[in-house]
Amino acid sequence: MSVSVVLLAKVPAPGRVKTRLCPPCTPEQAARVAAAALADTVDAVDASGAGARVLLTDAACPAPGGWAARLQRGGPLDERLANGFADTGGTALLIGMDTPQLTGDHLDAALRLLGDPDGPDAVLGPAEDGGWWALGLRDARHGAALRGIPTSTGTTGSRTRAALRRRGLRVAELPRLRDVDTVQDAYAVAALCPRGRRFPGVVAAEVPR
Template sequence: MTASQILVLAKEPRPGRVKTRLCPPCTPEQAAGIAAAALADTLDTVSATHVDRRILVVDGEHPAPPGWLTVPQRGGPLDERLAGAFADTRVAGAATVLIGMDTPQITAGRLAAALEQLHTPDGPDAVLGPAADGGWWALGLRDAGDATVLRGIVTSTADTGEHTLTALHRRGLRVAMLPELCDVDTADDARQVAALCPPDSRFALATAVIR
């Protein structure tokens, strides 16, 4: 079977640096707590997924679970950091799926299904998970070297996902689409995502502060 790895691109959940669009109604400390909960739940889910390597690609400092690798983010804009994450963790012959810390509702089954598509001999070269806001929540590549197409794509816009899909197609890749998910930017997003998480999850409990 083809080797596989999952990357989690994350930012140190420090007040004033993360989830600033939650303020108000949250305080910076509450927003950081929600971000920390989302990251913790995401790391738990990836830890429960059958994969050869799990890597935390972090901006700042944050401990990774036992058995994980940690790689610092590099580059300026997000497009450079995304491309850098794939480049800095690339292993020949390994399929790679990158996700962020903003979809704590993700399940191990959904991640495994994405990897399975990349392992299928006649399957796609890439899988892309669109986000409800027009971005994307996951990008999987059979060859991490193809992530160079991310450079120059403006992120955090309503057509980021569309531009990413176009760039992958222009490179000649076969792309399979994953289910659309909502990621957490605003208080309304947080409420919506919390309703999809187990009620005793860190994220669901952390978002109880939102009024």
């Protein structure tokens, strides 16, 4: 079974991304941190066995080679997430750009679960802050369950899991990862990144301690 990976991202423009890093970062520094996180996440997806790769951005942005570019639809994040699944269709794994420590192996484990006819209906990757870094659905139409769930809260992950289960879906858990929201997150995640990633060097150069 072919599984699409959808990368939900903000275009890394100063003043639009990683604003919780400011201060001590300037908006320009925060944008460079975001750009590194996005590039490393793209590399992780490219290293996986994704059947299709979709870059879903909040503003027009050229897609990397081998990727499709698509604009987010809707107002609040819960609407944009649900619409992202609806626009993709089929079986889809949606991830964000805030976990640059992500590897192709992380993604392949999720893809195998979704591609197994006897496997779960959904996979959920919890984040340490209570949200989630990945949500995969065997039938993307179930993304409608996300509508009305508050995002960026300590209960977003648990509410998402409960909403999926109310639909009768079997949900498998993926490894827990840490998102990059704060300066402390940036340094902690940089230490977890595989060798050769951009993110650790950019954090060391751009994020004052």
